[in-house]
Amino acid sequence: MHTLALDIGNTAVKAGCFDGPALREMAAGLTAAEVRALVKRWAPQRLIVASVAEAAVLAVEDLQDLVPGEILAFSPGTTPVPLRNAYATLHTLGADRLAGAVGAAALRPGQDTLVIDAGTALKLDLVTADGTYHGGSIAPGLSMRLRALHSFTGRLPLLELPAPDATIPLVGDSTTGSLLSGVVNGAVAEITGLLAQYQQRYPRLGVLLTGGDAAFLSARLPARIFVVPELVLLGLNRILAYHVVK
DSSP states (O other): OOOEEEOOOOEEEEEEEEEEEEEEEEESSHHHHHHHHHHHHHHEEEEEEEEEEESSSSSSGGGGGOSSOOOOOOTTTSSOOEEEEOOOOOGOHHHHHHHHHHHHHHHHHHSOOEEEEEEEEEEEEEEEEETTEEEEEEOOOOHHHHHHHHHTTTSSSOOOOOTTTOOOOOSSHHHHHHHHHIIIIIIHHHHHHHHHHHHOOTTOOOOESSSSTHHHTTTSSOSSSSEEETHHHHHHHHHHHHHHOO
């Protein structure tokens, strides 16, 4: 059965086309018109949507005429998921965080897993071997850090992240180099420091990396961190299947 998962983030709209549990196609950076065209072409029987965006990037109602079955608006506070949720404030939990945790549990059942989602925000989320989602941490993402340094100072330039294979200096000998050193090396040190604390508590911990900056960070983080760009979409599709069974 064809299904479609939409992840509407603060920066981009991502879509995953599924045939049962198998991901057949993934796209990111979609406009509303491109989403509608994708829905027409893939012809899903059901669709799930998760959004953390403040403004309505996509009017889901506009897709109803293209989907014969249910369009499920995923809400962490009310939508059943195949995990025990130990988060204290479900009404404030980001849909992408919980969907990523569901995806991680599906990929690594019965194993302690930490999800690192490097997007607009840098999020760490823990799922333990007993199938419990615990929460984690939220910090500014790489681009947000660069924008903040520009916005809250008088003279620092606004930088974009360089290519994933760019060399980031430890000692910046220019303002650009210093900014990149502080933001990139600082974020890497932050992640590795937190990861060491998690691994001390959970010695058999596995780590999955996802999000728009995953490719940029993967070469700068410790080995045995697996990049799964489709993690949130996999989780959403798993939630949709669980919702139908329930």
